């Protein structure tokens with residue numbers, strides 16, 4: 001794995017150093033491989049030596065010392081995801097490609113408002129825990145409903161900024177012509193006589209965290225202003241002459257693959273690089289099905305219901321589903337079960353590859369194959385609903401359906417519903 005050291009806080013935020021082999025120097029003097037324009041950093045503050053699975057960092061007799069996870073060190077071996085603090089600057093050790101996820105995983109199965117026991121989520125918790133102690137900006141990537149906003153909120157709540165505001169701007173839901181006023185604010189009369197003045201989200205987030213949802217939707221012409229804000233934390237309202245400085249952490253999120261947007265020239269490369277310094281991916285639910293039972297139970301507890309409300313059979317069904325709407329969709333289904341007291345049948349879920357609905361049937365498949373597919377889906381759906389209706393009493397279910405009990409048992413086994 002190729003690694004880089006990325007400056008995530010302090011005056012040189014955004015600067016990075018590729019670590020290939022040998023020893024590198026970090027400090028405020030010219031001539032260091034990574035130069036930090038930070039007066040609280042020594043001339044050559046830190047030595048970084050590349051090892052097989054990480055790096056070794058050595059404090060080079062600095063005046064203000066070096067620390068990691070709040071502990072001062074002389075010599076330390078770092079794994080990807082670690083953050084080192086020198087003076088006011090913070091350096092993150094991150095892989096060159098892909099998200100800044102650490103191979104180490106937390107033993108916790110929740111972090112703030114995020115639940116999950118899968119390896120991917122526990123690795124994410126390790127990185128989030130470390131990032132909470134820094135002021136690094138973060139880019140969260142993931143499909144709809146994977147928990148990007150929840151993640152940003154949890155990061156805010158776990159950070160020293162928690163007493164400050166958490167301000168959300170949905171760039172997909174704001175008309176392009178209004179985005180700059182929404183972000184930076186406007187002076188009274190700036191957009192014509194009588195238009196009211198307003199404070200933008202970047203300023204309202206003073207002392208706290210700004211969450212930029214769907215940052216990929218930011219129009220190209222507004223991108224330089226956001227870049228300037230990210231680099232200098234300076235803004236001016238529409239109609240204003242002078243810049244003002246704010247102290248804000250920025251967490252941005254995107255469903256779109258921003259690197260692809262850059263390749264298509266819809267997103268500026270420099271803005272992407274500034275945003276993607278620390279990139280975290282929220283995996284889709286279908287890649288971490290083992291989290292589903294916990295998410296169901298957590299939702300039931302929140303709604304004041306016992307885990308037994310969702311039967312093992314329904315759970316099996318929910319585990320098999322592909323969840324294109326991810327955790328949001330799962331929570332809606334659980335809420336529906338609670339609210340309507342309605343069992344979940346396959347027909348109520350969008351089609352999954354394992355159990356297609358008639359609507360999802362491939363019409364261009366050969367007739368026999370398509371028919372078999374549909375019958376399988378019908379059988380599974382029917383048996384599920386039947387068992388739910390009869391609270392898993394197979395005899396009663398068989399009687400009501402007018403089929404033999406042994407035959408119903410065979411159907412249950414064939415579809416793995418036992």
Ligand SMILES: Nc1ncnc2c1ncn2[C@@H]1O[C@H](COP(=O)(O)OP(=O)(O)OP(=O)(O)O)[C@@H](O)[C@H]1O
Nearest residue numbers: 113114115116143144145146147148149150327328
């Ligand atoms: N790991 C999780 N544990 C508990 N709840 C979660 C988790 N992930 C998401 N949720 C819940 O799922 C719902 C959707 O999450 P959220 O709004 O954070 O997703 P998102 O990725 O920001 O979606 P979108 O891109 O559509 O805005 C919320 O109710 C959130 O609380």
